[in-house]
Amino acid sequence: MSSEVSAARFVELIGRSGVVPAERLPRILAELGYEASSSSHWSARALADRLIERGLLTHFQAAKLLRGRWIGLVVGSYRVLAPLGRGGMGMVFLAQDQRTASDSAAAGEVGGVPPVWEGLVALKILPPHLARKEPRMQERFEREQRYYQRVQHPRVVRMLEAGEGQGIRYIALEFVPGRSLQELVSRWGRLEAERAIPLFAEVAEGLQHLHEQNLIHRDVKPANIMVTPQGSAKLLDLGLALATDEPPPQDIRIAGGKGYIVGTMDYIAPEQARHATAIDHRADLYALGCTLYFALTGTPPFPGGSKRDKIRWQRQAEPIFIRELNPVVPPALAELVHRLLAKDPAQRPASAWQVREELLALTQSMPSAVALPAWSAQETVELFDTDTVGTDWWEDASEPVSPTHPASTPNTGEWNGAPAIQPPPLPPHARQPSMPQSQSPLVWTLLVSLGLLLLAAVVILLRSL
Structure with missing residues (x-):
């Protein structure tokens, strides 16, 4: 595509972004047969595809880099892999803790870079432009962080840490596959x-x-x-x-x-x-x-x-x-x-x-649990990894958002407005609370029917006279 960067620029942005450590990038490129002197023979798209095939980039990361975007692909110690969702108080990304994954890198993966499915977390981001324009969002973010610090239970998702990197506030949460x-x-x-x-x-x-x-x-x-x-x-x-x-x-x-x-x-x-x-x-x-x-x-x-x-x-x-x-x-x-x-x-x-x-107490023995097909962590990444645009949270929200991705439908979780004054129609699966007998539609129907019968009888009587 004409809007994509050149192969040489693509390699430069990979190094600047930090998604692949700059000191390891030359070795990885050499293994792929890429040389800076012959970069004109490569397209950035072809190089991105090779890196995706080897598990060194996700589709989401590659799409950003191909469009010249690199800021925010690493936040603190976390590599942002793919979007999980967006709400009124921030965005949640599938991310990789590079500290956890460093042990895997030392074990001899390709180019010393761990596979993207090691050390997964759910990274909640407060977009900087949102924090600037809406100070209440920063207060909400801080409240959420404080509340997570109170919680330690296997049935509630855990907060791993909270911090700030590159001026970006984040909360790292336990990623729950499922x-x-x-x-x-x-x-x-x-x-x-x-x-x-x-x-x-x-x-x-x-x-x-x-x-x-x-x-x-x-x-x-x-x-x-x-x-x-x-x-x-x-x-x-x-x-x-x-x-x-x-x-x-x-x-x-x-x-x-x-x-x-x-x-x-x-x-x-x-x-x-x-x-x-x-x-x-x-x-x-x-x-x-x-x-x-x-x-x-x-x-x-x-x-x-x-x-x-x-x-x-x-x-x-x-x-x-x-x-x-x-x-x-x-x-x-x-x-x-x-x-x-x-x-x-x-x-x-x-x-x-x-x-x-x-x-x-409703069952005498422990019932069977909800059974789901098992899948690997790699398949988990692939489940969410797309080349979706419109998730540039590190920039002002001026870029159009793709309506086809779940993350493109904000849900603020709030609504400011007065309730309707007049009763709306009932939903398909609901009934009004029982009305007093004097207000019952059946009673009114019977009364109207009796009135019509009485009127008909009067008319017949008058005609007979």
Whole structure:
């Protein structure tokens, strides 16, 4: 392509970026048969393809370098490999800890460079331009970092470290290989009860740990639950978490507040939709109920509609009974789900640990875990590695974003607006709470019918006279 750099420039940018150590680059190029004196015989694309084949570059890295972009491909001690996603508070990349991978390099890999699948982490980045334009984002980033420091539990993703490199703030998180519950259900269908029970017992265990650390997650949903190939659950993302042992920020744009909603509308608790910080741990239990409903039926309790619609439904509508959508769900499990979905927090289970105990009590023996095909770390990299453009977080967001990549759809996790005044139409899988008998549509229908019959009788009587 005419917009791509020359082979000589491509080699220069590799060295400047740090994705391949500059002192090892000549040896690698020599093994590929590349010589600077004959660089005109090479295209940058051909050289990139050779490096990708040997596992020395990812498609994402190569695409950036071919377009002349090199800043930000290494942040601190981490090589940025591929984008995992983007939200309102930063971007998350699959990255490689070069310190962890250095032992592999010393063992004799090609050119002394470790394969890209060694030492993987999930690297959350606060884009510098976003930090400059939106100071509240920096405050949110610092809050998330502090909250991760409280957490140490096998059912919650761990923070490995936080720091700053090249003026870029980052949080390095444990990378969890697997699929999100959202993807699991969307691709392979709803979970059987005997598989959902142990999975959600682990999620409840992770939530209990957060609550004991005085943290409310505030964004429990299928996309934030990872299922490993071994069938274990990990709770992700403390970006919207709230600490109950410290006062909320005065600026409601940081943590939300009355009139500034924070959360995901398909899974948000009614009280959180009213006032984002006037809640307790039971808001997470409601979201857990919505997520379990999704896992067992393949749909959230209130699908469709606008954000305003969803807020009103979460506050006032009752979801269709779960066994009407999936009759094989055990009655006791269905009853637990609907208790979790109680509009009044006092009617929900008292704690996440109680939810865990009730789930495990539903079966006499430990059920089978959610089985997923195993895959290697290399396949994990290849799963996410594309030549996607539009993820230049280290620059101002002036570059168009490709609409085909998941990372190109920002989800701020927040919505600032008043709820709809008029009731919206009901969602397909919901019903209004029971109305007083005087307001029942059936009563009105009968009254209208009787009135019409009476009118017809009067007309007939008058004609007979």
